[in-house]
Amino acid sequence: MEPHDARHRCPPISERTEPADALRRVAAWYFANVYGRTEGPGTLPFYCDPSRVGAFAVESGELARGEPPALFRLFVALSMFQALRDVVIMRQQRTMTAEEAESLVSATILELRLERHDCEHLASAEMFESRCDVHKDRTGVDCRSRPGVECHVKAATCLFRRMGDMGKLPTSAWLRAWKDGALARVLAVVQQGEPNPQRRAEQLVEHFAQVHRVGRKLATMFVSALSTPALAPGLTPWAPDVDGNRLLVVDTNVARAVDALRPPGAVRSYEARAAWLREQAAQVNLREFRDDVPACSPRLVQQALYHFCSKSNREAQGLDCRGASLSCEVCAPSLCPLRRAV
Known part of the structure; x- marks a missing residue:
């Protein structure tokens, strides 16, 4: 098994592509406005x-x-x-x-x-x-x-x-x-059969996605909630044996952001969007913003997109920046739902 730092190492900043730079700006906004305030350290998860x-x-x-x-x-x-x-x-x-x-x-x-x-x-x-x-x-x-x-x-x-x-x-x-202690058995089978904590997370997503009316997105929400300590410190009992940092929850807002950043004509499936976002997010060094998070966590970058791109959630959290004396150019204007609404 790779050491923790090796698993989360990101490429040098100079290697960023244009989409990765947009994701970096969204991450900067997230760590300045959301992380440590409404989720993450010192907060209670919404659930x-x-x-x-x-x-x-x-x-x-x-x-x-x-x-x-x-x-x-x-x-x-x-x-x-x-x-x-x-x-x-x-x-x-x-x-x-x-x-x-x-x-x-x-x-x-x-x-x-x-x-x-x-x-x-x-x-x-x-x-x-x-x-x-x-x-x-x-x-x-x-x-x-x-x-x-x-x-x-x-x-x-x-x-x-x-x-x-x-x-x-x-x-x-x-x-x-x-039923009959099945959860413990499922975890034991995954942990004994797969040495890599990130692949364990993926296998667990596959298992829970089989539940009626659940599917990949909701199964990913569940598994990542239990295996991504940066999002809920102290409340992720499956970590570090299960590592959710590469899991991605592709909701409507995240999907729209991914489609806006990808070349026209790209495949618009859940899997294709998640694979593209995972590759691009791996180029964002999150240690630029905080030293208590993994340097590389596509899950945190996706969470930043989720908060940044949701107009209703931003308004509910008091993060509607319309009318403020801020320059949109330091943010990610092509992805901002509030800029489009002006």
């Missing part, structure tokens, strides 16, 4: 903060110890962040009662409900995911297998207020990765 996510908040002590129920709670809570702006999802989480939130994210409650329900589709993850046909129609949420019968999957779909089969997500996650 542990009741003022931001209400009853979905994960208890920080339980998270630091890597307790499986806390990780299940985190997984389901983060999995809600799809297809809508983050501020909208957080508002939805805050408006749910503690009882409603617990019915979605409590591993204990879900396990009891699975034990008490006699639906034959709950025998395994594969059977559940392929045969449970929960759906929405004009009359509400139901299934064709047991129409009219109360079910925790139907109830979850109603609470999520999203796609008709969204309520399958917590049960799918439990059956695939938490």
Whole structure:
């Protein structure tokens, strides 16, 4: 295994390409305005903060110890962040009662409900995911297998207020990765079979992406939250055995930034965007900005893009710089959502 410094070493500044310089400017903005203020050292991650996510908040002590129920709670809570702006999802989480939130994210409650329900589709993850046909129609949420019968999957779909089969997500996650101590077994298999901590992170993403309605983006959010210490010091129980610094969460804002920086006609898939951003971000030496972060962390550069390129999040955090006596040229004007909105 390579030593830590070797894994995070960046090329000399003189080797930067033009896109990498734009990423460096975004990183400079991030470390000046966000890092150490609303996330990173001295802050509470949003998923542990009741003022931001209400009853979905994960208890920080339980998270630091890597307790499986806390990780299940985190997984389901983060999995809600799809297809809508983050501020909208957080508002939805805050408006749910503690009882409603617990019915979605409590591993204990879900396990009891699975034990008490006699639906034959709950025998395994594969059977559940392929045969449970929960759906929405004009009359509400139901299934064709047991129409009219109360079910925790139907109830979850109603609470999520999203796609008709969204309520399958917590049960799918439990059956695939938490039932009967499965989480510890998954971690052990990955750690024993792969010596490289960064490739371990990638393998774990592949595993959690199989959960119903999750996919690569949300699985990456989960794994990186547990394996990127710079983003949540003291609250990443899988690090350093698992290293999330090369993982990338490509949301809509990050995808738009990548497409703006790449040559016209580049492939617009998740994998292509992530591979390009990982290569370019590796040229940004983050030690220019702080000496307590890895010199090379594509995940931190991507996080900088996420904050910089989201108009709604910047406004919510008081980072709307329109009207301030600042020169846009020292920033990254081609990527700035506020400049475009002027």
